[in-house]
Amino acid sequence: MASRPKATILDIAREAGVSKSTVSLVLQGSGLIRPETAVKVRKAIEDVGYVYNRGAANLRKAHSNVIGMVINDLTNPFFAELAVGMERVFQSAGIVPFIANTAENPVRQEEVLKSLMEQGVAGLIVSPARGTTPGAFRRLEMAGLPVVFAMRRLPESRIPVIAPDNHRGAFLATQHLIGKGHRRLAFFGGSSDLVVYHERLGGFREACETLGIAAGDRLIFEGETSRKGGIACMETALAMAAPPTAALCFNDAVAFGAMLALRKRGLEPGADFAVVGFDDVAEAEHYMPALTSVAVDSAGLGERAAHVMLKMIQSRTTRAEDHIGAVNLVVRDSCGPDLRTGMGDAA
Amino acid sequence: MASRPKATILDIAREAGVSKSTVSLVLQGSGLIRPETAVKVRKAIEDVGYVYNRGAANLRKAHSNVIGMVINDLTNPFFAELAVGMERVFQSAGIVPFIANTAENPVRQEEVLKSLMEQGVAGLIVSPARGTTPGAFRRLEMAGLPVVFAMRRLPESRIPVIAPDNHRGAFLATQHLIGKGHRRLAFFGGSSDLVVYHERLGGFREACETLGIAAGDRLIFEGETSRKGGIACMETALAMAAPPTAALCFNDAVAFGAMLALRKRGLEPGADFAVVGFDDVAEAEHYMPALTSVAVDSAGLGERAAHVMLKMIQSRTTRAEDHIGAVNLVVRDSCGPDLRTGMGDAA
DNA sequence: TTGATTTATTGGAACGTTCCATTTATAGGC
DNA sequence: GCCTATAAATGGAACGTTCCAATAAATCAA
Numbered sequence: 001m002a003s004r005p006k007a008t009i010l011d012i013a014r015e016a017g018v019s020k021s022t023v024s025l026v027l028q029g030s031g032l033i034r035p036e037t038a039v040k041v042r043k044a045i046e047d048v049g050y051v052y053n054r055g056a057a058n059l060r061k062a063h064s065n066v067i068g069m070v071i072n073d074l075t076n077p078f079f080a081e082l083a084v085g086m087e088r089v090f091q092s093a094g095i096v097p098f099i100a101n102t103a104e105n106p107v108r109q110e111e112v113l114k115s116l117m118e119q120g121v122a123g124l125i126v127s128p129a130r131g132t133t134p135g136a137f138r139r140l141e142m143a144g145l146p147v148v149f150a151m152r153r154l155p156e157s158r159i160p161v162i163a164p165d166n167h168r169g170a171f172l173a174t175q176h177l178i179g180k181g182h183r184r185l186a187f188f189g190g191s192s193d194l195v196v197y198h199e200r201l202g203g204f205r206e207a208c209e210t211l212g213i214a215a216g217d218r219l220i221f222e223g224e225t226s227r228k229g230g231i232a233c234m235e236t237a238l239a240m241a242a243p244p245t246a247a248l249c250f251n252d253a254v255a256f257g258a259m260l261a262l263r264k265r266g267l268e269p270g271a272d273f274a275v276v277g278f279d280d281v282a283e284a285e286h287y288m289p290a291l292t293s294v295a296v297d298s299a300g301l302g303e304r305a306a307h308v309m310l311k312m313i314q315s316r317t318t319r320a321e322d323h324i325g326a327v328n329l330v331v332r333d334s335c336g337p338d339l340r341t342g343m344g345d346a347a
Numbered sequence: 348m349a350s351r352p353k354a355t356i357l358d359i360a361r362e363a364g365v366s367k368s369t370v371s372l373v374l375q376g377s378g379l380i381r382p383e384t385a386v387k388v389r390k391a392i393e394d395v396g397y398v399y400n401r402g403a404a405n406l407r408k409a410h411s412n413v414i415g416m417v418i419n420d421l422t423n424p425f426f427a428e429l430a431v432g433m434e435r436v437f438q439s440a441g442i443v444p445f446i447a448n449t450a451e452n453p454v455r456q457e458e459v460l461k462s463l464m465e466q467g468v469a470g471l472i473v474s475p476a477r478g479t480t481p482g483a484f485r486r487l488e489m490a491g492l493p494v495v496f497a498m499r500r501l502p503e504s505r506i507p508v509i510a511p512d513n514h515r516g517a518f519l520a521t522q523h524l525i526g527k528g529h530r531r532l533a534f535f536g537g538s539s540d541l542v543v544y545h546e547r548l549g550g551f552r553e554a555c556e557t558l559g560i561a562a563g564d565r566l567i568f569e570g571e572t573s574r575k576g577g578i579a580c581m582e583t584a585l586a587m588a589a590p591p592t593a594a595l596c597f598n599d600a601v602a603f604g605a606m607l608a609l610r611k612r613g614l615e616p617g618a619d620f621a622v623v624g625f626d627d628v629a630e631a632e633h634y635m636p637a638l639t640s641v642a643v644d645s646a647g648l649g650e651r652a653a654h655v656m657l658k659m660i661q662s663r664t665t666r667a668e669d670h671i672g673a674v675n676l677v678v679r680d681s682c683g684p685d686l687r688t689g690m691g692d693a694a
Numbered sequence: 695t696t697g698a699t700t701t702a703t704t705g706g707a708a709c710g711t712t713c714c715a716t717t718t719a720t721a722g723g724c
Numbered sequence: 725g726c727c728t729a730t731a732a733a734t735g736g737a738a739c740g741t742t743c744c745a746a747t748a749a750a751t752c753a754a
Contacts (some may be wrong), residue, residue, distance in 0.1 A: 006409075006490070008740055019704045024742060034702060049489045054465040055402030056740035059709040062353075066466065074446075075431055080422045087448055091455065096462040098445035099421075101434055108438065115443040118401040119413070119466070142396045143353070227633065260633060286574065286607060288635045355710055366734045371712060381732060403710035406739040 007048040016044035027052065058120050067097045067309060068116035070109065070126040072152070074101040078251070078279050078298055079127060082150060085302025086125060093310055095122075102129045110136060117143065123309045127151045131193055146312040148320065150305040151298070153195050160312075160320040162305040164296035166196055169327035170203025170248060173276040173294050177246045178211045180335055182274060186219040186244035188233040189254035197250065200278065204248055219244050223254070230257020231264075238265060246274035246335070252281045255291055259334065270336035280330055290332035301325045354395040363391035374399065405467050414444045414656060415463035417456065417473040419499070421448040425598070425626045425645055426474060429497060432649025433472060440657055442469075449476045457483060464490065470656045474498045478540050493659040495667065497652040498645070500542050507659075507667040509652040511643035513543055516674035517550025517595060520623040520641050524593045525558045527682055529621060533566040533591035535580035536601035544597065547625065551595055566591050570601070577604020578611075585612060593621035593682070599628045602638055606681065617683035627677055637679035648672045 009023040016023070018041060025033050026041040033041075058064045069086055071079050083099055090097045100116065102109040109129045113136070116124060123146040128136075132154060140147050141159075153161040177185055187204050190197040201220065208218045221237060223229035230249060234257070237243050249255035255277030259269040269275050270289045277284055280295035308320050356370040363370070365388060372380050373388040380388075405411050416433055418426050430446055437444045447463065449456040456476045460483070463471060470493040475483075479501060487494050488506070500508040524532055534551050537544040548567065555565045568584060570576035577596060581604070584590050596602035602624030606616040616622050617636045624631055627642035655667050 006740095010740080020741085021704055021706095021743085022702085025703085028742085032702065037702080049486070051486070051490055052465045053406075053467065053740055055405050055467055056709090057742070058402050059400075059406065059711090059740080060742040062709080066462070074421065075424055075427045077422055077424060077427075080424075080427060084422055084448065084450065087450070091458075096447065096459060098447060100443065100445060101431065103431065103434070111438075112443060115413070118399045120400065120402055139396070139398075143398055256633065283630065286603065288610075353710095357710080367711085368713085368734055368736095369732085372733085375712085379732065384732080400710055403739090404712070406710080406741090407712040409739080 006053075007050045008053070009050075011048050012041065012044045012050055015048055016041045055120075064120045064122050065095050066119065066121050067095055068119075068121040068124045069097050069099045070102060070112055070116070070124060070128075071099060072102050072104050072109075072127045072129045074099070074103075076253070077281050077283070079151070081281075081298040082127065082302040082305075085299030086150075086306040087302075088299075089303050089306040089310070095310075097125075097306075104129045106131050106133065106136065113137075113140065117145065121145070123147065123313050125150055125305050125309055128154055130191075141318065144318055146309060146318055148305055148308055148312070150301060151196075155195060158319070160308060161322045162301055162308060162325070163196075163323075164298075164301060164325045165327050166199035167203040167206070169278060169294035169296065169329070170200040171207045172203075172327070172329045173248050173278070173292075174204045174207035175211065176292070176329055176331065177248065177274055177276060177335065178207065178213065180246070180274060182244075182246035183213065184217045184219070184242065184244045184246075185213060186221060186233075186237050186247040187250070188221050188237070188247045188258055189223045189225050189229045189250035191222045191225075200248075200250060217244075223250075225250055226253050227257035227260065230254035230259075231261040232257075234258040234261035246276075248276050248278070250278060252277035252279045252284050252291060252293055255293070255334070256283070256287065259287070259289075259291075270334050272336075274335040276329075276335060284330075285332070287334075289334050291334045292332045293330055294327050295330050296327050297325060353400075354397045355400070356397075358395050359388065359391045359397055362395055363388045402467075411467045411469050412442050413466065413468050414442055415466075415468040415471045416444050416446045417449060417459055417463070417471060417475075418446060419449050419451050419456075419474045419476045421446070421450075423600070424628050424630070426498070428628075428645040429474065429649040429652075432646035433497075433653040434649075435646075436650050436653040436657070442657075444472075444653075451476045453478050453480065453483065460484075460487065464492065468492070470494065470660050472497055472652050472656055475501055477538075488665065491665055493656060493665055495652055495655055495659070497648060498543075502542060505666070507655060508669045509648055509655060509672070510543075510670075511648060511672045512674050513546035514550040514553070516625060516641035516643065516676070517547040518554045519550075519674070519676045520595050520625070520639075521551045521554035522558065523639070523676055523678065524595065524621055524623060524682065525554065525560065527593070527621060529591075529593035530560065531564045531566070531589065531591045531593075532560060533568060533580075533584050533594040535568050535584070535594045535596045535605055536570045536572050536576045537597035538569045538572075547595075547597060564591075570597075572597055573600050574604035574607065577601035577606075578608040579604075581605040581608035593623075595623045595625070597625060599624035599626045599631050599638060599640055602640070602681070603630070603634065606634070606636075606638075617681050619683075621682035623676075623682060631677075632679070634681075636681050638681045639679045640677055641674050642677050643674050644672060 009020050012023045013020045026038050100112040106129050127150050147159050149161045221233040223233045255275050258275050262269045277291045277293035280293040284291040284293045312320050356367050359370045360367045373385050447459040453476050474497050494506050496508045568580040570580045602622050605622050609616045624638045624640035627640040631638040631640045
């Protein structure tokens with residue numbers, strides 16, 4: 001059954017007793033058509049169960065209305081939020097964004113990018129997978145396709161970037177920790193193949209230097225950017241002879257993991273060890289204890305990225321300015337009371 | 348700059364000194380081509396920076412290799428997991444799935460479906476938005492497009508469904524609660540425009556009836572399927588003259604909300620009030636207290652849905668059997684100790 | 695009435711592929 | 725050497741649109 005030969009505008013034309021050109025005009029909502037004719041045509045469209053063939057249309061128009069979003073990890077609510085923000089603005093522009101997940105896999109990313117291009121997308125918003133090679137986007141640039149990076153960037157690339165102010169966020173968080181009286185600080189999670197990592201770590205370092213934390217009292221623990229990674233970091237940190245008393249975590253997932261590891265050791269996050277996260281995912285607010293974290297407004301960044309993309313398409317350019325989004329530290333309970341006036345020195 | 352006229356297979360043909368047909372054959376990996384010729388052509392492809400135009404190809408082939416996934420809420424990790432499961436199997440079949448989010452909005456869903464169809468997808472996997480009208484998928488059926496529903500279903504529809512055994516899951520959870528000694532039970536969250544809601548509520552009811560809970564001791568609280576909804580449900584429940592002592596929640600988000608509301612009231616989830624969730628998202632395990640929940644293996648269901656879709660496409664049919672996935676109750680700490688032997692009757 | 699102007703409609707070429715039917719080249723059998 | 729069989733490459737028609745240039749119909753000024 002089913003699968004009868006699909007109806008085309010010629011079928012509609014025959015049904016309505018007009019020419020295919022007229023049908024095409026109606027489809028595009030042209031004002032040149034007499035209203036009664038348009039009505040007649042629209043009825044025929046309905047009757048034959050027509051579905052528009054955008055592929056055929058693009059063959060002539062060379063101007064598709066689909067935009068691809070390539071996301072490195074859809075299961076991370078942080079990136080899902082980003083996608084939702086983008087969708088919001090595309091929707092009101094009558095554009096349907098197609099999302100594809102790369103699962104943090106550069107090979108998969110290559111496939112996805114290729115497929116999207118073949119589909120004839122008008123532009124691409126990408127949060128590149130970790131370990132993406134610098135040349136991965138050369139083909140896109142060659143094709144003159146508008147591309148913007150969101151949240152993440154590549155080491156050296158002329159592609160515009162929409163991202164939060166990672167450096168400042170980390171600086172603020174570290175400053176907060178030091179203000180609480182901590183003198184031996186750790187940075188948990190992330191790895192150096194991510195530009196974001198260097199940015200956040202840079203903010204951490206600068207705050208330490210500026211505020212007089214000795215180099216030997218700044219402990220860096222690389223690790224997975226997940227709960228699991230956070231657990232691992234905390235465990236190795238606590239096993240040290242002179243463990244840190246506070247940690248800035250690469251992201252909230254790591255922070256949750258770190259707090260979990262504390263509990264497992266019988267320590268109370270906040271009181272016995274201060275933890276700060278990054279990203280401020282929805283969960284941070286509801287955790288026990290509520291997580292102090294650097295809020296980055298990912299939906300807002302998504303919207304911004306979408307706007308930039310729209311503008312690039314409209315002005316047929318492949319360049320645009322970077323946009324660094326504001327961040328702010330949301331103080332909750334995971335850093336406990338002030339160490340100097342509070343329950344006295346731990347460690 | 349950029350945007351020079353895009354290279355076509357004719358440009359490649361000229362560059363390589365062969366005919367367009369030969370290039371086409373090479374592109375399709377035909378064995379009819381002399382290896383040396385193929386090499387020559389492939390070099391030309393590289394040189395001119397060619398990108399395949401799948402739209403043009405589909406015009407003849409009428410057999411695209413893209414599959415659309417329409418998800419009602421991408422920010423819910425539960426659905427994101429589903430998407431990831433599907434992707435896994437499509438990837439190994441050389442198919443790139445495009446994900447689109449409807450944000451639980453039927454109008455948006457209509458647009459998305461339309462756009463995907465116009466794009467010429469080979470099939471659609473859909474988790475329908477709440478409030479979807481029964482006729483929303485008529486057009487797809489008319490077009491003979493393979494469609495499968497995942498996780499959710501529509502009241503009356505012949506479209507195959509891949510979903511967890513909601514009834515049984517709810518039954519098991521309720522049984523667990525009753526086994527713990529609870530005699531006054533609530534069902535929190537969800538609303539009756541969702542088929543899932545009726546399924547889960549049905550399991551709850553059946554368990555209550557079978558195990559001798561009086562009709563007056565089964566309290567139903569409709570509400571949003573979010574943390575917020577859970578908070579609201581718990582608050583109205585606790586305000587009752589004779590409040591329940593345990594609740595089965597529509598999903599984990601509702602359960603988290605319910606526990607939050609308990610804490611706000613100074614009550615301890617588990618000890619003072621038993622809470623069970625549904626879906627068993629990753630977070631459930633790490634929550635304080637760890638949430639007892641009905642695990643549904645969403646990634647597994649995603650894989651199953653993808654397999655069914657692949658089979659439908661291959662056999663050019665629009666029908667397939669439903670598939671009800673196994674569920675199992677994961678007991679953790681949110682139902683506390685046994686009421687009969689434990690801390691005595693609350694409430 | 696005639697010609698000019700505006701309003702609606704239309705045919706046909708083009709877009710970049712695929713695929714069938716041919717053609718051309720290469721090899722094999724006698 | 726010729727005929728046949730096989731291998732490799734090719735031209736042309738189609739696919740479903742858009743859009744330009746052209747036509748047809750209706751309106752208007754004189």
